[in-house]
């Protein structure tokens with residue numbers, strides 16, 4: 027029985043607690059967070075996930091668990107990782123450390139994460155749920171023999187879009203790391219690259235060659251939206267971030283030399299039902315696609331009944347409407363891949379090794395995100411085969427992340 031501890035008790039930690047209801051041989055032992063910890067612990071106890079307790083420090087939590095999961099905001103991550111390191115140095119026996127996407131806001135931070143985990147000799151899991159989405163996994167498995175005779179996928183398009191994040195810190199590029207590209211581009215880039223990766227090869231097998239990107243502030247820099255953000259303590263006239271991003275990455279298969287392309291589109295202006303995940307993989311003579319808004323279920327709530335709705339997000343992540351025709355997804359933790367990422371990590375940690383996706387993999391996604399910001403900022407293609415560019419990326423902090431987005435964002439200022 028693997029004892030799990032969570033640092034952070036907000037939106038994603040609650041999603042993960044729901045997911046643990048479908049994972050065998052784990053116990054949700056403890057949680058540590060400035061806000062929401064009691065509520066999450068109560069939920070977990072009610073669901074029979076364990077005698078979940080609230081801990082006041084990360085170090086105390088680490089002493090009581092086998093696996094610690096970092097589900098806190100991006101700006102708080104490094105300090106938490108250092109607390110975990112201190113706990114292990116003081117004798118905590120951890121079998122695994124998990125970190126939610128994105129691993130870090132830039133490569134300097136990502137390098138510290140990777141270095142600390144290596145020095146501790148504790149296996150890691152980078153939580154990128156979209157690679158574990160059952161639809162993606164199943165399509166790849168059913169098409170494996172087709173791919174073998176016809177050749178690997180050569181083009182992918184992936185998108186994640188919704189109407190904007192729930193907490194103010196996500197909107198603040200200095201705390202979050204950027205706008206929608208840092209927040210959700212990391213998902214779409216990772217899954218796009220995975221759909222291009224030949225079956226049987228590791229998720230970081232393909233060699234990225236070049237990155238181009240276009241970013242803009244299309245909705246949230248305008249009235250009345252900019253004022254709505256200001257009411258929440260975020261001022262996009264001073265420190266704007268992108269609410270639209272399109273990143274195109276060219277990859278090379280290191281064994282065959284074959285080139286493929288992933289396009290990732292993300293936005294915080296999807297004023298349509300819920301959270302849309304859209305993935306398309308086009309191979310030679312075959313293809314597959316996923317659309318998270320296509321469901322066999324649907325609901326309808328009339329104007330007269332709408333006032334009785336308790337919470338639109340009870341129905342679907344990022345749902346904006348409480349009436350009309352609504353999407354019905356009965357098992358979002360499964361649909362989005364959360365349950366399977368836990369199963370993968372728990373099984374790996376029990377055997378003493380990294381999950382399918384480890385911190386090094388998270389670092390490689392951070393590299394692609396940084397290259398995308400650099401491409402947008404410099405208005406040119408970034409060559410990832412050039413040693414000088416790779417060196418520059420190691421120290422690079424995007425202007426948007428520095429709070430200087432007005433200099434580079436169409437639609438800002």
Ligand SMILES: NC(=O)c1ccc[n+]([C@@H]2O[C@H](COP(=O)([O-])OP(=O)(O)OC[C@H]3O[C@@H](n4cnc5c(N)ncnc54)[C@H](O)[C@@H]3O)[C@@H](O)[C@H]2O)c1
Nearest residue numbers: 034035036037038059060061062097098100102126127193
């Ligand atoms: N995989 C996904 O699809 C997905 C979805 C949402 C969020 N996330 C990621 O999960 C992370 C958390 O996002 P969220 O939506 O849960 O945020 P949130 O704001 O809803 O919750 C954050 C939680 O962390 C706690 N916290 C804040 N500072 C802390 C600190 N210094 N130490 C410990 N806990 C602290 C808060 O009290 C709160 O409980 C983010 O990095 C985000 O990118 C991933």
